[in-house]
Amino acid sequence: MSGPSTYEPKSGFTRWLDARLPIARLAYDSFVDFPTPKNLNYWWTFGGILAICLVTQILTGVVLAMHYVASTDQAFASVERIMRDVDYGWLIRFIHANGASMFFLAVYIHMFRGLYYGSYKAPREVLWILGCVIYLLMVATAFMGYVLPWGQMSFHGSAVITNLLGAIPLVGETIKTYLMGGPAIGDPTLNRFFSLHYLLPFVIAGVVVLHVWALHVAGNGNPTGVAVKEVKKDTVPFHPYYTVKDGFAILLFLMLFAVFVFYFPNILGHADNSIEANPLQTPAHIVPEWYLLPFYAILRAITFDVGPIPAKLLGVMAMFGAILILFVLPWLDTSKVRSMRYRPIAQQMFVLFVLAAVGLGFCGANNPDDLIFKFRDDKLSVSYADTNGVAQARLFDDFSEAKAFQSSLPPTAAASIEVSSSGFKWLWLSQALSAYYFLYFLVVLPVLGIVEKPKPRPASIADSVHRRSKSAAGAVPQAAE
Amino acid sequence: MNLVGRPGRFSSEQERIAGLEGELADGKRRSGAEQDEPALLSFGSLKEGRPAVVTSPAAKIGVIHCCALQGAIGEGKTARFYDVDFSPEACSQPHGSAQILGYVGLIESQAHFTAFPRVGASCDIKPRASCGSARYVWRTKLRIPWESRVAEHGSDSQSAGGAHAGETRRDFIHIAAVTVAAGGAAALAWPFLQQLGPAADTRALSSTEVDVSKVPLGGEIRILIGGMPFFVRHRTDAEIQDARNVDISKLRDPQTDDDRLRPKADGSLNPAILVTSGSCTHLGCVPVGPAQGTLGDFGGWYCPCHGSHYDTSGRIRKGPAPLNLPVPKYEYTSDSIIKISL
Numbered sequence: 001m002s003g004p005s006t007y008e009p010k011s012g013f014t015r016w017l018d019a020r021l022p023i024a025r026l027a028y029d030s031f032v033d034f035p036t037p038k039n040l041n042y043w044w045t046f047g048g049i050l051a052i053c054l055v056t057q058i059l060t061g062v063v064l065a066m067h068y069v070a071s072t073d074q075a076f077a078s079v080e081r082i083m084r085d086v087d088y089g090w091l092i093r094f095i096h097a098n099g100a101s102m103f104f105l106a107v108y109i110h111m112f113r114g115l116y117y118g119s120y121k122a123p124r125e126v127l128w129i130l131g132c133v134i135y136l137l138m139v140a141t142a143f144m145g146y147v148l149p150w151g152q153m154s155f156h157g158s159a160v161i162t163n164l165l166g167a168i169p170l171v172g173e174t175i176k177t178y179l180m181g182g183p184a185i186g187d188p189t190l191n192r193f194f195s196l197h198y199l200l201p202f203v204i205a206g207v208v209v210l211h212v213w214a215l216h217v218a219g220n221g222n223p224t225g226v227a228v229k230e231v232k233k234d235t236v237p238f239h240p241y242y243t244v245k246d247g248f249a250i251l252l253f254l255m256l257f258a259v260f261v262f263y264f265p266n267i268l269g270h271a272d273n274s275i276e277a278n279p280l281q282t283p284a285h286i287v288p289e290w291y292l293l294p295f296y297a298i299l300r301a302i303t304f305d306v307g308p309i310p311a312k313l314l315g316v317m318a319m320f321g322a323i324l325i326l327f328v329l330p331w332l333d334t335s336k337v338r339s340m341r342y343r344p345i346a347q348q349m350f351v352l353f354v355l356a357a358v359g360l361g362f363c364g365a366n367n368p369d370d371l372i373f374k375f376r377d378d379k380l381s382v383s384y385a386d387t388n389g390v391a392q393a394r395l396f397d398d399f400s401e402a403k404a405f406q407s408s409l410p411p412t413a414a415a416s417i418e419v420s421s422s423g424f425k426w427l428w429l430s431q432a433l434s435a436y437y438f439l440y441f442l443v444v445l446p447v448l449g450i451v452e453k454p455k456p457r458p459a460s461i462a463d464s465v466h467r468r469s470k471s472a473a474g475a476v477p478q479a480a481e
Numbered sequence: 482m483n484l485v486g487r488p489g490r491f492s493s494e495q496e497r498i499a500g501l502e503g504e505l506a507d508g509k510r511r512s513g514a515e516q517d518e519p520a521l522l523s524f525g526s527l528k529e530g531r532p533a534v535v536t537s538p539a540a541k542i543g544v545i546h547c548c549a550l551q552g553a554i555g556e557g558k559t560a561r562f563y564d565v566d567f568s569p570e571a572c573s574q575p576h577g578s579a580q581i582l583g584y585v586g587l588i589e590s591q592a593h594f595t596a597f598p599r600v601g602a603s604c605d606i607k608p609r610a611s612c613g614s615a616r617y618v619w620r621t622k623l624r625i626p627w628e629s630r631v632a633e634h635g636s637d638s639q640s641a642g643g644a645h646a647g648e649t650r651r652d653f654i655h656i657a658a659v660t661v662a663a664g665g666a667a668a669l670a671w672p673f674l675q676q677l678g679p680a681a682d683t684r685a686l687s688s689t690e691v692d693v694s695k696v697p698l699g700g701e702i703r704i705l706i707g708g709m710p711f712f713v714r715h716r717t718d719a720e721i722q723d724a725r726n727v728d729i730s731k732l733r734d735p736q737t738d739d740d741r742l743r744p745k746a747d748g749s750l751n752p753a754i755l756v757t758s759g760s761c762t763h764l765g766c767v768p769v770g771p772a773q774g775t776l777g778d779f780g781g782w783y784c785p786c787h788g789s790h791y792d793t794s795g796r797i798r799k800g801p802a803p804l805n806l807p808v809p810k811y812e813y814t815s816d817s818i819i820k821i822s823l
């Protein structure tokens with residue numbers, strides 16, 4: 001799609017350089033004169049926003065590493081020192097910590113964009129898969145980064161995740177030991193996590209280069225999903241049209257970012273992580289950072305064995321499967337129509353999918369056995385053993401009645417009173433939403449592509465723009481003759 | 482500028498200058514229309530008018546004239562009008578009213594996006610012959626940065642509202658945006674630079690107290706303050722005499738021994754205790770002294786790195802070092818306690 005280069009070196013030096021290393025030509029063809037569909041909406045600005053996020057994380061991360069000490073004795077104190085003693089250390093750390101959240105926020109929007117507009121379909125499968133690779137790397141980076149401050153949540157969160165890997169049959173224990181470098185999370189673990197946490201963002205940067213390369217081979221998709229037919233009519237040059245649009249979106253995004261950094265710097269974090277890690281005491285609720293909550297919910301939704309597969313292993317499989325399934329999505333969706341604008345049923349299924357994903361996030365934040373809502377008021381339950389020794393229970397509204405009933409029973413009944421609530425558990429919601437998550441990919445998309453009748457699509461991008469403006473213009477009252 | 486799908490309107494000032502005379506309804510031909518009059522556009526509304534009153538000579542006006550539309554329509558591309566690539570064109574000859582600086586024509590051009598933002602630069606289309614036509618037509622949904630177009634093509638830059646040629650609103654936006662971005666970058670760079678400096682805890686560790694009565698006669702103690710070495714030497718009488726009996730005019734860095742001492746609280750000097758930096762003034766090695774058994778040729782210190790010799794007052798006597806071992810900031814807080822600060 002890029003066509004022949006239109007770069008013309010202007011000065012003697014640029015001509016000289018162009019003959020030796022056409023880097024200016026590459027930049028020009030990629031970011032100045034790159035023909036970009038003229039109908040991209042703001043959902044397409046998140047790629048640029050992500051690039052900003054990556055640069056932000058690398059810059060602030062390199063600075064933090066100048067002051068951080070990767071040792072179980074000193075890690076926590078060195079982070080406190082960054083917060084209190086290093087000039088502007090608080091700022092740089094808050095940018096890095098909240099930057100991770102902003103990065104995930106942006107990447108989720110970017111991915112939902114891809115899901116809705118069918119950006120993963122031919123000819124962009126590799127582009128999509130590279131995106132999935134980036135996402136996996138981001139998760140790994142974020143996970144290891146969260147261990148570094150050596151707070152309570154760092155320690156026990158990483159213990160939970162590494163123990164998960166132990167569930168993998170045969171090799172699990174070995175993987176786990178090699179990951180931790182010892183019998184438990186400790187100095188060796190912290191040091192290798194620090195090393196990898198520094199390394200992976202540069203790996204991400206490398207994969208982003210491939211991602212953008214693949215993007216520039218296939219060209220941008222667009223909200224109609226209709227391919228560019230005539231470059232002259234359907235596209236505009238990237239600069240200034242999209243540099244300005246992306247720039248505007250980036251500014252808005254940075255404003256949101258700044259609100260977090262300056263006004264609510266800790267709101268996305270967890271208070272337990274302000275307590276130094278104590279291997280002998282686990283916090284009451286172990287939760288990952290918000291952006292991993294949906295996967296955490298899927299993990300915990302599996303509470304049952306299936307055949308020979310124990311629940312623990314199945315949960316791990318479901319959690320990783322939820323990400324890995326994205327890799328094969330281009331071959332699961334059978335519809336030839338890219339954009340869901342023209343797929344009325346898929347559109348609704350997609351909305352449900354987004355709700356399910358967000359809902360899973362809430363499930364992950366809540367204790368699975370807590371109730372979302374109650375079926376009835378709490379009652380008192382007296383449980384006892386009847387004369388045959390079979391366990392029985394009776395419900396009472398009133399404490400004195402329950403007490404009277406309890407005392408009326410012989411001591412052999414071992415009667416006890418407890419509160420009995422009945423309601424809808426978070427666990428059940430997690431299970432329902434996890435089921436939909438997988439059904440969406442494994443059943444809805446494959447089947448819909450065959451049975452759904454798509455709406456007519458515009459003949460070209462230019463045509464769709466034309467029609468939209470026309471309907472807008474038609475609304476203006478026309479002067480009489 | 483993306484004309485496509487980006488409805489705009491004439492600004493009020495433009496309306497005022499070139500008041501509307503009539504309006505063409507969508508898709509209709511104005512009653513009594515002339516043969517060559519554009520019509521039958523199947524989109525938006527067409528407005529037709531002529532510059533009625535041009536209020537001031539400074540007023541700028543651009544007119545999209547009929548031939549442009551005709552071109553588009555004439556080729557039967559009515560429905561495609563949105564896709565016509567616009568390129569401004571100006572007629573240089575004056576048209577009746579002297580205040581009209583130029584006419585902006587819309588014509589199909591090959592390279593909408595390259596030509597359009599850089600008006601004039603690559604405007605490869607010739608003015609149309611019918612530019613002098615007295616009727617002007619424009620679409621309400623079209624916005625042209627008037628000043629820039631007209632100022633560049635206008636016959637008289639003087640009357641172009643004082644706008645110097647090439648200095649346009651777009652330039653202003655460019656400059657403003659770049660300025661704000663530069664300010665933001667500088668504000669961002671500041672904390673990133675500042676964090677490299679010594680942190681508050683490092684700065685707090687910048688002084689130490691030493692009990693000089695613990696230093697053995699003829700010996701020295703070495704202390705580190707914030708990683709910087711310092712010597713506290715308890716000199717023998719002979720060493721003090723050596724230090725005093727020097728002709729300072731022969732020294733590389735002339736200083737008397739007394740210059741190199743700090744008074745006690747009562748104002749008296751304590752020549753027995755000499756406090757100096759432990760960092761050779763050549764390239765920063767730490768010289769050897771009494772504890773290492775080497776005093777150099779002048780009984781003070783010897784720097785093994787490149788052979789600098791210091792005397793018993795810490796003055797440079799031989800070797801490459803340019804200056805005496807500096808005397809740090811210190812004060813006697815009591816008879817035997819000194820406080821050394823960086």
Ligand code: HEM
Binds near residue numbers: 043048131215326
């Ligand atoms: C470090 C993270 C990432 C960066 C910096 C990044 C960057 C970009 C950029 C600059 C674009 C072009 C602009 C746009 O369409 O928004 C793009 C497009 C795309 N990205 Fe990403 N991306 C990242 C992560 C991901 C992930 C995790 C996925 C999916 C799993 C993904 C899938 C895609 C797809 C499919 C496109 C093409 C969309 C289209 O043009 O229709 N990206 N990316």
Ligand code: FES
Binds near residue numbers: 787
């Ligand atoms: S550093 Fe002492 S002589 Fe060179």
